[in-house]
Amino acid sequence: MTSFFLTTAIDFVNSRPHLGTAYEKITADVIARYHRLKGDDTWFLMGNDEHSQNVFRRAQEQGKDPLAYCDEMEQVFRDVWRGLDISFDDFIRTTDQKRHVPAVQRLVQACLDNGDVYEGTYEGPYCVGCEEFKPEKDLVDGLCPIHKTKPEWIREKNWFFRLSRYQRPLLKFYADHPSFIEPEVRRNEVVRLVEDGLVDLSISRAGQSWGIPLPFDPTSVVYVWFDALTNYASAVGYGWDDALFAKRWPANLHIVGKDITRFHCVIWPAMLMSAGLPLPGRIFGHGWVFFKGERMSKTMGNIVDPLDAAKRFGPDPLRLYLTKEVPYGGDGDFTWERFEEKYNADLANNLGNLVNRVAAMTERFQHGRLAAGAGGPLAALAAEAARSYAGAMDRLALHEGVAAAYRLVSAANEYIAETQPWSLAKDPAKADALARVLYEAAEAVRIAAVLLLPVMPSSAAEILRRMGEPASPGDLRFDTATAWRTSGERGILNAGALWPRLEDKGAITVSETKSGDAGAEAPALHSEAPALHSEAPALRTPAAPVAPEQISIDEFMKVQLKVARVLEAARVPKSKKLVQLSVDVGEATPRTILAGIAESYEPEQLVGRTIVVVANLKPAKLMGIESNGMVLAASPEGGGALLIDAEPGAPGTRVR
């Protein structure tokens, strides 16, 4: 028996899942169910990513123990997944003491034993006030320019993974396994990224309690990616059940968002190589589902709760929409209008009505019973549909697979129109033809339902039941179930409409925004992403202490905000976002400040404007130009920048 092990990204638990997160799980679930239908020994893994400072902080805000908070969130996630009919076989949490913790420790130990983990130290002047390391060049007379205090000299341990060593092995692996990274656009991206060189990865954080301690240095915990990625192995026995691990690993398919594909294609394989473990078969980076053309985000207030979409008719219409309307691998769009439109067209008018008319005619003309027989034109179409469906599904072209199933549905409707069973019923001499025609249609519907089983599990099962399929859906196997049946008799059930037509626009529209802890934008294995590739040596990045949620007035006062007048503005050559400003902040000479607002403003629009700047920001050089300060601007989700204007006032006036 072929085995098939697939995973999705594990999710951060600092907010409930939104439609974008659900999209990933739904499509993965379709794939998992397809493989089960084929008879593969399928194992579908999902889980939560809990060792994140965001999670820790979130728990603290709510006055909860982090683990207790994670327990609650697990329930929230499981409830959503249940509501969407996600059939995962296992759910791993990164706080799992029995499975995940030993796995991470063993993996990091294996990498250490292989010489790929080394201890680096960062040392330098550390300003307690700023809570950060200060580059020597920023010190003024040996003092912190902001606090005017003498920084402490601090050494901090950090463990690094020798990612740089794997540049060549990875490139070779990509070349030898063309379908390792899909779709192709992601593959190109990753290959180029790796070609450009890899930087060793910091994999530990010192002085934190929320995380998995390094086995060889209990004072440090394993940092995000190393911890999170290991879930794929920890869930199937790595570090705690070698036999199980040998059975399941390697994973055949990792389904992840396109933003984190790179981490799965670079860090994860390198970790596995280092530990001497086999690599996964395929990593697929899916696209985003936008809402009305915009990325869903909490700040935009355009979060769609997947359960809202499933509220009235269950998860199947949503599952169908997301797999049929969005080419898998690309981005898609969700709007309630479109959702309703597709609901009516695909479900009410097309499939639902087909089931109804076949059942109604069979009941009326044949007393609800049909004798099987050799197939006519629809049998050939059904075979073609099943074949192209399987081909598409194997290629992960889910949308094409569904389209193939729908070709059969449409063909059945056309067939009925052509053969006109109701006319045949009027002529007793045509009784045989009538019986044959109705069976032909019913059998086509049955086969279409089999094809749709992975996409709409409960609806397809109901259709099968009505079409007299004796086997329970779980026992069906693709090859035999999609074959035309030529013998036997079956009872057809005429029941009510599966999907009542929606007559009013906005019939199933629900509130578009939720208050409270509606989802954040990113799927988990994400966000706190350390740079994979950057000019800055990884060694330079010290551990960032947890930022406090609230600051004191004193702390705020450290920031010197001042009114400034823009004297000159010009685009920085070769830059997409930078504008070079010359501003009057009430000092003897104008200051040069660079601002990343070129996408929102033409330089001419800026001259003469009165704005607010941060006057005591340490200088930084960007594109070779030194910037002495920073302008205040709102930066909405999805790019752009909106300058904060001030009433014209004397340049240099303190803002507070």
Next chain:
RNA sequence: GCCGGAGUAGCUCAGCCGGUUAGAGCGAGCGUCUCAUAAGCGCUAGGUCGGCGGUUCGAGUCCGCCCUCCGGCACCA
């Protein structure tokens, strides 16, 4: 700026190695049957296939240049 992808009917997209009248689904309009959820079925969209130039007997389909959009990287202090 560099790298990658894309620009085809109102919308979402197919169009492989170049070849008769450029396709599908949805929406819209018209017609029609009546088994069915006023659903189905049929017909209709006359689209500079982003623009210009080139190769060719012949180009969405190959080459060059340009424009626009989307990703990634460099900058976003």
